[in-house]
Amino acid sequence: MTLTQLKYLIAVVDNRLNISLAAEHLNTSQPGISKQLKLLEEELLATIFVRKGKKLADTTPFGDEVIFYARKILQDTNNIGLLGQQLSSVDEGVLTIATTHSQARYVLPDVIKTFKLEYPKVKLELKLGSASQIKEMVQTSEVDIAIATDLLELQRELVLLPAYNWYHAIIAPLDHPRKKDFKRLTINRLAKEPLVTYAFSLEPDTSFSETFENAGLKPNIVFAARDADIIKTYVNMGMGVGVIAGMAY
Template sequence: MNFQQLRSVREAVRRGFNLTEVAHSLHTSQPGVSRQIRELEEELGIELFVRAGKRLTGLTEPGGHVLPIIERMLLESSNLRQAGQEFVARQSGLLSVAATHSQARYALPVAVQEFRGRFPDVKLHLHQGSPKQIAQMLLDGDADVGIATEALGDYAQLVALPCYRWTHSVIVPPGHALLDGPLTLEALARHPLITYDNGFTGRNRIDHAFESQGLAPHIVLTAMDADVIKTYVQLGMGVGIVAGIAYEAERDTQLRALDAGPLFGINHTKLAVRRGSYLRGYVHAFIESFAPTLTREVVEQALASEAGDD
């Protein structure tokens, strides 16, 4: 048994049983992948995959039982390698952080700047995506840390920890009628609205607030990016609803902001890591720089807990 055999099985499942894609991802040939899988099956004495001729079409029942063990073995091999690297080069390496646009643009810059000052020899990769894409990057091992408001707490394979709270703001051009009176859902519903795509930056809370009052808001444009929303508000296309951190009075001089926390409630941004993963010292340093309450002790205790306990 060897790790290449285990990787071939794992990638076959991840790539939808397409051996051509598996071979490409493992930088080998398709016959080589087939041979690795067959040799492992022969050693274990069971068939891991359902076959239609030479094609793999799914996992057998034994394969379904074995797959989580293979995943754990590969994860622990990665942890072992990283633990060794930790002692060889404590101050250098790679840190991969996945975040939504709002987090990358407005919440992360101070932590990133501080981290680069402390660890100049660590290469920092910052990936942007939807909350579900961020979760998948963590599960696939493509990111060490994920930061988003939605989705991360929905996966048992991830440890998702709350790091800070925020509220929405309503943004309008100077002189807008909403600036003259109390901000209510009824008042907002009378205007065309521009806000986030479904599944981004507290959009579910916005929808729920209107629905709970029996209101149907007129949403004319949605975007993943708060900067896009602000641009179209400045053009007079509608009233914007964005994360409070996305409004910067010194930069957004053509806009005014109203606190919408009482209307849409409090959102909790979470930081997630893959359960069972080994985090190098500088990863803990980055996490604590971004969220001071998430000390190494807190994170390691959460990583050691069983799914459902954190």
């Protein structure tokens, strides 16, 4: 087993099991990748992929385990390569952070300001996305760290450090006809309201969707956006009741 074989394996997986795309991405030949993957399976005495003819259709349960450890090995190898750079230039380089729009706007400005005062030579890059997009950026080592919520499913693969607790805030226009009822608002009552909230709230396994699912309810989302300010704009228009991060209230 070689690092090259593991690199080819991950490239194929990240390119939707398309060997041609993986070869193009790695600037190598398709037959070369196919041969190395076959040698890897022969060495492991098990199949990693489900094949339909010459095409890869899916990964096997065994293959999923191999892919998990292959990512970890490649990430650790990359980290070893960075050690020398870090020792020679502790306060220089580029730090790439994946985060959400709300975190970038309402939480990180003061943090980044303090960081830049302490490490003025370090260049910071922010990459914004939803929880699922951030997850992919971390898994593919596109970023150094991620600051986000709803990433607990990655606990097996990454080091997760709790930073702070946050909560959802319910917002509505001042002239909302049932504004007084909001002080006694329940999840059952909220499910009956037209909701304006984040686009990623529509994704499964988020705290938002799980809260309604655990109560046996389905939220009535009439409008979704990635940015809290956009949500607030449409709430003010009377489109519905808003559910946003408390930090953006």
